[in-house]
Amino acid sequence: MHFSKTYSQLLLTLPPELRENAIQYRQLKKLIHQLVQELSSLGLSPTVLQQLLEQQNPASLTAQIEEIRQQYDRVSDHDENHQRHATVVYEFIKTSSQIEPRLRLSIKHPADATDVASGHTTTPDNILEALQLHSRALESNTASVDISYSSANTHDLIIPLRSDTAFFQLLNTALTSLAEHLNTVHGTFTSTLQCLAHAISSTARPTSSSAPRSFSTYSMAASNAATLRPSSGSRNTDLYSWREIFQIYVEAEIFESVGERTRGERSVEETETRMRRFEGRMQEKRSMLTLAGSKDALDVFMRMNVFILDLKRFQFANAEATRKILKKHTKRTALPLPSYLLSVRNSPLPASPPPTELALLPRPPASLPRLLVQAIGEILLPIVPHVDDYSCLICTSLAFKPIRLGCGHLFCVRCLVKLQKLGKANCPICRAPTVLKADRTNVDYALLNFMADWFPLESRAKLSTNEREAAKEELEEFGIAGGCRVM
């Protein structure tokens, strides 16, 4: 299937506000067609141009120029001795309002300049006449041909390309408005995200907002697990449901892979598959949410992710359309586009950005879907503290009760006691000799309260594990090996 067809079909599946900002592939294609006609009427059909631009040998270049000349000037007073060297340059003039592509034909007469100076029939003049005729025929007021004498025996012939100007005008406008639109999208997305963050935080409140505080610095006896009993089945918060939802979301790695071997942005297809799987899982989890606000928030959250996926498809299609249309431009006209124009759109990061004066087309911003995914990670996910961020590096469970060593590193009381019993003096993380110095005063009470508040279930579980382990150890220290055996 033709790309233009695939492209327009894909655009139809996207939200209208994105569709309206897409590259107008068909129109651009028409302009390329016009440009080819324009060039052909100048005698610069793609084949001729191709040869002109590719030939490295000055002699054959001259021959080519001769051919062109002869197309317009049948009255050839062609001097066999004239060794003419000609070059064709396809160049861009960037004015404030638009890009004007043009062709510069430089024709050199190394032998004798008098012929030129005398105004005798020469190649450029004849081409000039032909071009002027051509421009009148086009009824164009913009197409004019300038001849300048850059040196005594070189003619510079400048041919503005009208359809090409229109082509770049259209492409440039499309890309500019696209960039603007994407900026707006970014802004809107971020503010929606902040609203959502607000909504979720009010449905995922810590237990302290419904239960009295369990801890104070005075109630630190090791066996006060009873006072820790959280209102686990609290009807006032969806804290644990949200934690699970976010956990599933992070693990789904929908848009980006964080694996060690496959790090990076995922392809559109892979993202679609993962999104479907995630949607399926959320269908189940939706019923876990008890508060009305939570369900609405989850729906908004899902819609935002679907939007990112749409945006990803849209950006991919647009980049593809831009790349293809520029490629088509080159292929049809044989005019060589600066290589960076063709390459930047393939890779997210160009190897070397072109100098500013050469940056003809506005570049798409750094992958917007990526930025949006990042925003979710920065604004939304931290609302619900994650247990991994508060776990002990040694036992990998919640670092409860938390002991802050003199060097600032955090471990659970149980692992710290084990280290001390083994006589290990150095901090496992930084090797500072802080372990044996730690005592009761190293309990981080602020963190302890925070943990009891946000991780009531984990705190309780860890506390009872600690107690069980300590009891077992005590028995072993008394010389009773293993569990209790009744023979």
Next chain:
Amino acid sequence: MDSKVGPPWQDMALPKRIIKETERLVADPAPGITAAPHEDNLRYFDVTIQGPDGSPFQQGVFHLELFLPEEYPMSPPKVRFLTKIYHPNIDKLGRICLDILKDKWSPALQIRTVLLSIQALLSAPNPDDPLATDVAKHYKEDEKDAQRVSREWTEKYASN
């Protein structure tokens, strides 16, 4: 006789940390390293390490065994090369001379970090702290020739 012994899985119960480490090793392995636990003993791992590029062990795949003692992570894992290797810090029996496997062990280290350290040891042999004294001597006296032997051994024993 009414023999009430605690259910076997209670003693066998794997600490959460080991379960987590294993899951990650299997799901997201480090480049050039694999580690899979034995079905009947989840503390015993079959390990392979690819010889690092630019070392005489390049292209080789080395098999190792790794065992997590009861005290892990308070004590280091026990690791041994099963594939013969010509390296100044690895002896005939496959024992490895690496400080973090001995006195420099820290419970903040993991199976993953240990295996990465061993992989790094292949790139940077340390003949001044030898375990295989003859190999170390060879490495010190004629490094080029010693590397040639390392390559030969890699070809002979470590290519699948």
